[in-house]
Amino acid sequence: MENPDMQTVLSKFGLTSKNAGTWIGQRSLHSEKWISSHSPVDGKHIGDVSETSLSHYHQVVDAAKAAHIIWRDVPAPKRGEAVRIFGNKLREQKEALSMLVSYEMGKSYQEGLGEVQEMIDICDFAVGLSRQLTGLTIKSERPDHFMMEQWHPIGVVGIISAFNFPVAVWAWNSTLAWICGDACIWKASEKVPLCALACQKIWNEVSAELQLPEGLSTIITGGREIGVAMSEDGRIPVVSATGSIRMGKDVAARVAARLGKSILELGGNNAMIITESADLKMTVTAAVFGAVGTAGQRCTSTRRLIIHESIYNRFCEAITSAYAQIKIGSPLDARNHMGPLIDTAAVKMYTDALEAVEAAGGRFLIKGEVLHVFPSGCYVSPSIAVVENHWDVVQNETFAPLLYVMKYNTLEEAIALQNGVPQGLSSAIMTNNMQEAHRFLSATGSDCGIANANIGTSGAEIGGAFGGEKETGGGRESGSDAWKAYMRRQTNTMNYGSSLPLAQGIEFNI
Numbered sequence: 001m002e003n004p005d006m007q008t009v010l011s012k013f014g015l016t017s018k019n020a021g022t023w024i025g026q027r028s029l030h031s032e033k034w035i036s037s038h039s040p041v042d043g044k045h046i047g048d049v050s051e052t053s054l055s056h057y058h059q060v061v062d063a064a065k066a067a068h069i070i071w072r073d074v075p076a077p078k079r080g081e082a083v084r085i086f087g088n089k090l091r092e093q094k095e096a097l098s099m100l101v102s103y104e105m106g107k108s109y110q111e112g113l114g115e116v117q118e119m120i121d122i123c124d125f126a127v128g129l130s131r132q133l134t135g136l137t138i139k140s141e142r143p144d145h146f147m148m149e150q151w152h153p154i155g156v157v158g159i160i161s162a163f164n165f166p167v168a169v170w171a172w173n174s175t176l177a178w179i180c181g182d183a184c185i186w187k188a189s190e191k192v193p194l195c196a197l198a199c200q201k202i203w204n205e206v207s208a209e210l211q212l213p214e215g216l217s218t219i220i221t222g223g224r225e226i227g228v229a230m231s232e233d234g235r236i237p238v239v240s241a242t243g244s245i246r247m248g249k250d251v252a253a254r255v256a257a258r259l260g261k262s263i264l265e266l267g268g269n270n271a272m273i274i275t276e277s278a279d280l281k282m283t284v285t286a287a288v289f290g291a292v293g294t295a296g297q298r299c300t301s302t303r304r305l306i307i308h309e310s311i312y313n314r315f316c317e318a319i320t321s322a323y324a325q326i327k328i329g330s331p332l333d334a335r336n337h338m339g340p341l342i343d344t345a346a347v348k349m350y351t352d353a354l355e356a357v358e359a360a361g362g363r364f365l366i367k368g369e370v371l372h373v374f375p376s377g378c379y380v381s382p383s384i385a386v387v388e389n390h391w392d393v394v395q396n397e398t399f400a401p402l403l404y405v406m407k408y409n410t411l412e413e414a415i416a417l418q419n420g421v422p423q424g425l426s427s428a429i430m431t432n433n434m435q436e437a438h439r440f441l442s443a444t445g446s447d448c449g450i451a452n453a454n455i456g457t458s459g460a461e462i463g464g465a466f467g468g469e470k471e472t473g474g475g476r477e478s479g480s481d482a483w484k485a486y487m488r489r490q491t492n493t494m495n496y497g498s499s500l501p502l503a504q505g506i507e508f509n510i
Contacts, residue, residue: 021221080130087123144497153181264473
């Protein structure tokens with residue numbers, strides 16, 4: 001596939017080469033500051049998006065609050081109907097939105113299609129969930145008393161998303177928040193602003209058809225300043241933030257200072273344990289996709305391989321051979337396995353990490369380099385390095401196609417290595433030994449939020465709660481009971497008798 005005519009793609013969403021970056025439903029607000037979007041695929045300019053001023057930001061929050069007051073009284077299944085229609089419109093625009101995701105972010109078109117499919121899937125999940133926002137009934141110790149627990153809409157949800165999944169993570173949060181009765185404010189990464197505007201335009205079609213409150217879906221655009229404003233704003237009870245650990249710690253501290261709630265999905269340093277009994281072909285495939293898919297820019301990308309010493313040499317030979325077959329180039333060409341990093345700053349981070357590996361005493365099975373043949377300056381070749389788990393460069397996530405290998409003797413040692421990093425997002429074991437698999441998935445096994453057996457670390461499926469432990473932040477999005485993060489819990493007691501017995505048998509006579 002040739003690089004697309006992006007003006008044609010943008011026009012499918014009613015966008016041009018210059019667009020407002022602040023949206024309150026169908027109403028746009030312009031400012032005099034602009035962010036330029038360039039594609040890492042070929043370095044070409046895609047379009048400009050205006051930044052959100054602080055005065056416009058406050059208008060956005062006021063509109064979202066007003067929308068929530070109306071929306072919270074709409075029956076949850078009716079809220080689900082709006083999300084159902086949104087999902088159908090995503091189906092209609094899947095190819096165009098996927099193309100924009102691929103070109104603006106740099107992931108393959110197939111991965112772009114997969115990301116938009118995640119949006120569709122979470123819409124379907126949310127529609128069903130809109131009829132299952134259940135509470136509890138609780139037996140009271142007092143006669144003629146009834147207790148129950150309810151979940152109510154919490155208000156306005158702030159969503160800060162990262163560049164690597166320009167649209168799906170927003171949908172994970174917004175669709176659940178909408179069916180819970182909340183309004184959403186989205187601050188997308190300033191590296192991929194046009195993807196966010198396209199999503200807003202699709203939502204606007206739903207809003208116009210159903211005459212929804214305009215502030216249900218709002219967008220703000222900008223850098224750290226606008227993110228700080230959202231994090232410190234007491235009118236926003238929940239902030240969901242996806243990004244680096246450094247960013248997440250800053251958001252968490254600011255939200256906590258006002259006793260707000262945060263949903264954090266931060267860095268990953270994901271390991272795959274490869275046992276003696278692992279299926280070699282399946283394991284190589286999982287490891288290679290996990291390490292070089294999206295050019296290593298997934299939070300679930302495979303960073304470390306912990307290989308049993310009995311198969312260490314054989315496996316290293318196999319994966320080195322597989323890396324030799326990786327084709328690098330435009331992600332819009334289905335023949336290529338790996339596209340660019342997001343920008344030249346990411347390239348610098350990658351090359352700095354390679355130098356740090358050598359400085360620590362590591363050696364490379366394959367050492368990557370910057371591929372200057374591509375005009376964008378964002379392409380690199382992947383690396384495999386032999387390292388020690390405790391080195392600083394290994395302990396910190398490098399958001400690039402840098403894969404570490406190390407060996408182990410016992411499963412206990414392997415699990416200790418897997419757990420021996422500050423992050424705790426995703427993990428995997430490749431084994432045909434049932435006892436090893438169960439041990440890895442047990443309470444004494446992986447300490448990550450996601451633990452897999454005989455599949456890789458990369459990716460997630462709608463329906464399961466997504467998120468991690470330790471410095472990954474502890475938040476959960478997407479599936480299971482993640483919806484509770486977008487609601488407030490209330491315990492109710494009703495006395496239907498004619499006396500007033502007190503709890504714990506306390507007597508108070510007047």
